Amino acid sequence: MSVQQSTLASYLVAWRIARAKKVHTIGEELVKPAALDMVGTIYGKEFAKKIEHVPLSNDTVKKRIQNMSHDIKDQVIAAIKKSGHFSLQLDESTDVSDDAQLMTYVRYQGQEAMEEEFLFCRPLLTTTTGEDIFMKVDSFFKE
Structure with a gap:
């Protein structure tokens, strides 16, 4: 082998x-x-x-x-870039240890139909204000 x-x-x-x-x-x-x-x-x-x-x-x-x-994430990001347009759906959830998590989903035009994928999950370490959520999303896109 x-x-x-x-x-x-x-x-x-x-x-x-x-x-x-x-x-x-x-x-x-x-x-x-x-x-x-x-x-x-x-x-x-x-x-x-x-x-x-x-x-x-x-x-x-x-x-x-x-x-x-990482490969799946790279493929989704490449498909989003190719599409040119996308929308986000954000959801704040609490895990089993009572920590807040930001779940982010993306929707974009795929080759044949609309695609919907999980994009990322990040912990919200301090508070769950709109500014905190914006900062998490902004840092993901800056990466």
Whole structure:
């Protein structure tokens, strides 16, 4: 198995972990040992050894998920720029630890139809005034 193949396999597992909303350690603690068992049983130990090279540590899965997240954000921003026009929907929400979060959604003209995407979530650390919300949105666009 090439480095490119093991990296792709690592991204695919990280994507599944993120979609299932599981802890990142599940890759190393459950997924990889299960894959080794299955491949070793069906195809033999020489094929199972190839699975051992797929990086699935907690830190690797975290980095893979962050990379995918940044890529999605970049794609949405590129589509917004291409569209030229967009609208925002803002919602202030409180998470389980009673911290205020600003959730921001964007709507824009896609290639064939209107698209609606999640744009960003940022904590509102002090107050939730209109000025605080404006500053969060403004800082996102300045980035």
